[in-house]
Amino acid sequence: MSQPVRPEDKIENGERRAFLAAGAAVAGTAIAPGVLLYGMAQAKPADQPVSAKVRWGMLIDTTKCATGCTECVTACNTENSLSGKTGPQDSQWIRKVELKNLQTGARHSLPMLCQHCEHPPCVDVCPTGASFRRADGIVLVDRHICIGCRYCMMACPYKARSLVHENLTDQNPEVPRGKGCVESCTFCVQKVDRGENTTACVEACNAAGHKAMLFGDLNDPESEIAKTVKTYASTEVRADLNLNTGVRYQGI
Amino acid sequence: MKIAFREIEGKSQGYWGLFAVLAILAALGVGSALYMEHHGHIVTGMDNQIVWGLPHVFAVFLIVAASGALNVASIATVFGKTLYKPLNRLSGLLAIALLAGGLMVLVLDLGRADRLIVAMTYYNFKSIFAWNVILYNGFFAIVIAYLWTMMDQKGGRWYKPVGLLAFVWRLILTTGTGSIFGFLVAREAYDAALLAPMFIVFSFNYGLAVFLLVLMGFYAGTGRALGDKMVLRLKNLLGVFIAASLYFVFVYHITNLYFTKHHGLEAFILMNGGIHTLMFWVGQVVLGYLLPMAILFHPGLGNSRAWIALAALLAILGGLAQMYVTIIGGQAYPIDLFPGFEVSSSFYDGVVHPYTPSALELMLGLGGVAVALLMVAFAVKVLRFLPERLDDETVAALHGAK
Numbered sequence: 001m002s003q004p005v006r007p008e009d010k011i012e013n014g015e016r017r018a019f020l021a022a023g024a025a026v027a028g029t030a031i032a033p034g035v036l037l038y039g040m041a042q043a044k045p046a047d048q049p050v051s052a053k054v055r056w057g058m059l060i061d062t063t064k065c066a067t068g069c070t071e072c073v074t075a076c077n078t079e080n081s082l083s084g085k086t087g088p089q090d091s092q093w094i095r096k097v098e099l100k101n102l103q104t105g106a107r108h109s110l111p112m113l114c115q116h117c118e119h120p121p122c123v124d125v126c127p128t129g130a131s132f133r134r135a136d137g138i139v140l141v142d143r144h145i146c147i148g149c150r151y152c153m154m155a156c157p158y159k160a161r162s163l164v165h166e167n168l169t170d171q172n173p174e175v176p177r178g179k180g181c182v183e184s185c186t187f188c189v190q191k192v193d194r195g196e197n198t199t200a201c202v203e204a205c206n207a208a209g210h211k212a213m214l215f216g217d218l219n220d221p222e223s224e225i226a227k228t229v230k231t232y233a234s235t236e237v238r239a240d241l242n243l244n245t246g247v248r249y250q251g252i
Numbered sequence: 253m254k255i256a257f258r259e260i261e262g263k264s265q266g267y268w269g270l271f272a273v274l275a276i277l278a279a280l281g282v283g284s285a286l287y288m289e290h291h292g293h294i295v296t297g298m299d300n301q302i303v304w305g306l307p308h309v310f311a312v313f314l315i316v317a318a319s320g321a322l323n324v325a326s327i328a329t330v331f332g333k334t335l336y337k338p339l340n341r342l343s344g345l346l347a348i349a350l351l352a353g354g355l356m357v358l359v360l361d362l363g364r365a366d367r368l369i370v371a372m373t374y375y376n377f378k379s380i381f382a383w384n385v386i387l388y389n390g391f392f393a394i395v396i397a398y399l400w401t402m403m404d405q406k407g408g409r410w411y412k413p414v415g416l417l418a419f420v421w422r423l424i425l426t427t428g429t430g431s432i433f434g435f436l437v438a439r440e441a442y443d444a445a446l447l448a449p450m451f452i453v454f455s456f457n458y459g460l461a462v463f464l465l466v467l468m469g470f471y472a473g474t475g476r477a478l479g480d481k482m483v484l485r486l487k488n489l490l491g492v493f494i495a496a497s498l499y500f501v502f503v504y505h506i507t508n509l510y511f512t513k514h515h516g517l518e519a520f521i522l523m524n525g526g527i528h529t530l531m532f533w534v535g536q537v538v539l540g541y542l543l544p545m546a547i548l549f550h551p552g553l554g555n556s557r558a559w560i561a562l563a564a565l566l567a568i569l570g571g572l573a574q575m576y577v578t579i580i581g582g583q584a585y586p587i588d589l590f591p592g593f594e595v596s597s598s599f600y601d602g603v604v605h606p607y608t609p610s611a612l613e614l615m616l617g618l619g620g621v622a623v624a625l626l627m628v629a630f631a632v633k634v635l636r637f638l639p640e641r642l643d644d645e646t647v648a649a650l651h652g653a654k
Contacts, residue, residue, distance in 0.1 A: 073598075086598040086599070087299075088299035088300060088301055088600065088605075089293070089294055089299040089300060090300075091300070092300075092598065092599045095597045095598050095599040095601075096597060096598070097589070097590075097595055097596070097597040097601055098595065098596050098597065099590055099593040099594070099595055100593060100594040100595075101592060101593055101594075102592055102593065102594055103592065108593075112589070112597065112599075112601070121436075121437060121438060123376075124378050124379065125378075125379050125380070125381060125435070125436075126376055126379055126381075127371060127374075127375070127376060127379045127381035127382040127384075127385060128370055128371060128374040128375070128376060128382070129374055129375070129376040130374075145367070145370050145374050146363075146364065146367075147362050147363065147364045147365075147367045147368070147370055147371050148362045148363015148364040148365075148367075149362055149363070149371075149381065150303040150304060150363070151379070151381050151432075153300070153303040154303060154304065154436055154438070154439070154583070155436055155437075155438055156438055157437065157438035157587065157589075158587075158589065159301075159587050159589070159599065159601065161300075162300045163293060163300060163303065163363055164292070164363075165292050165293045165294040165299070166291065166292040166293075166294040167292060179292045179363070180292060180293070180362070180363030180364040181363060181364060182363070237589055237590070238589065241437060252590070
């Protein structure tokens with residue numbers, strides 16, 4: 001697993017400003033995402049700024065993922081206060097997909113979630129900039145400016161997003177959700193920002209003894225995930241779209 | 253040749269009856285939206301698989317028809333066909349009204365319709381949706397200015413340049429509408445540059461069909477003279493636009509059929525997609541293209557007002573069927589996350605997504621249509637949009653003037 005950001009790794013303010021300026025320039029006239037990014041950076045504890053030096057990612061080994069096991073799904077629902085219901089109008093941030101190769105008959109089981117793309121189609125199409133990608137690679141929805149148009153749901157190649165179809169109760173204060181807004185996996189950003197640097201699904205998978213999921217900083221050469229993807233073959237789902245997803249898979 | 257424009261009297265039982273029916277439909281539409289807003293989208297047939305439903309079928313149809321309705325004015329202004337000049341006011345009015353109706357549906361269907369101000373103040377310029385917000389607002393402004401150049405003598409000298417701007421703008425606008433789908437790489441039914449020009453041709457078709465129906469409706473209703481010369485020219489044009497729509501649909505499907513990876517999608521739309529296959533062949537192709545073309549180009553039926561009206565109505569129904577197949581069908585066919593694999597999950601991966609629209613969605617969609625027609629019915633009563641007479645002599649004189 002990757003280490004929490006050490007004080008000496010902190011990016012100085014100047015560098016952060018330079019990054020933001022570059023970001024704003026790239027965004028051209030779209031002020032909103034830049035402002036948002038700045039807001040996100042400010043909202044974090046002063047000793048742990050979001051940095052583009054980090055790229056949070058996940059590696060899923062389908063050979064270790066057990067058919068029928070839904071520990072990761074349950075843990076996600078608990079952590080993020082999702083109902084766990086699976087009707088067509090219910091939110092699902094992570095789901096287990098069962099695969100069968102039509103030619104060979106080979107079977108695989110894997111969790112599917114927001115792939116936290118480097119070039120997320122949901123962020124491209126969002127009219128207000130509510131869908132955005134943090135400097136550290138986590139793709140989020142700003143609940144304050146999402147208008148519920150669902151264009152991001154049309155655009156997501158992974159069907160990773162859900163619209164909140166009804167009023168919610170008993171929410172986790174750390175995980176804001178709301179009727180009429182779109183939501184998806186946040187890589188447990190509340191845990192990441194606390195410095196835990198893990199996600200509920202990964203913890204649950206480890207606790208169940210499968211160890212099929214690995215979370216960490218892809219940019220840190222010393223992290224387990226970076227070492228593993230460097231050593232073994234892994235792939236992106238719908239790799240042809242060239243989105244450079246933060247979630248990668250082994251064994252399919 | 254000076255054309256006299258006059259408000260319609262608008263005192264007949266027929267007028268007020270029409271007004272009342274439209275007002276009730278509009279109120280039902282707004283009521284549905286309020287109900288959806290209060291309870292959330294759980295009360296609709298839309299879900300996390302079919303995220304855009306019947307409201308979008310109506311909204312996109314109206315928006316596409318809006319830009320097409322402006323064509324008659326463009327033909328007069330940009331292409332110098334003075335024959336159509338008496339109709340350009342109605343053309344501009346319809347364009348504004350249809351767009352307003354369509355946008356009303358689109359906006360009221362938002363998960364957070366109360367955040368409209370956010371949509372107007374936060375822009376992500378990489379989003380074609382954000383561009384469309386600007387294109388729609390610009391369209392209103394330009395067409396209102398265009399109407400001013402037509403209706404106020406002071407604006408006369410701006411008539412040509414503003415008309416040209418409106419023409420170019422409407423082409424860009426429909427490019428934007430088609431690209432809402434064309435720019436979606438995620439789904440097989442979209443992700444094609446062809447969608448933009450195809451939507452432009454659809455707009456010619458739907459816009460003129462609506463225009464023709466409204467024109468014939470008001471002239472029949474008010475007893476004003478509307479000669480065959482004008483109607484027959486417009487109906488021939490409609491026939492050509494319908495044929496062009498069919499051509500684009502043919503190219504779209506033949507291209508997909510050539511690529512093995514799209515065979516699943518094509519089999520779904522063309523052969524085994526249930527309601528979507530029915531909507532495509534019966535709704536879009538037979539009712540929307542073949543039947544109206546047969547009527548319009550028939551040597552006998554093509555000269556009858558009733559048959560022409562029927563053909564225009566069929567073209568509109570075909571347009572709604574096309575939007576259903578494009579929007580709902582495109583989502584109903586599952587995203588192929590893992591080519592070569594059979595997939596299943598609790599989130600309905602790998603299965604065709606069913607969709608049963610609720611009455612609320614239908615009422616919201618019809619509410620948008622009603623608002624558009626209500627605006628037209630009101631405007632022609634209070635302002636001089638319609639020529640007093642368009643009998644054959646008047647039209648012939650105009651034609652001669654060209």
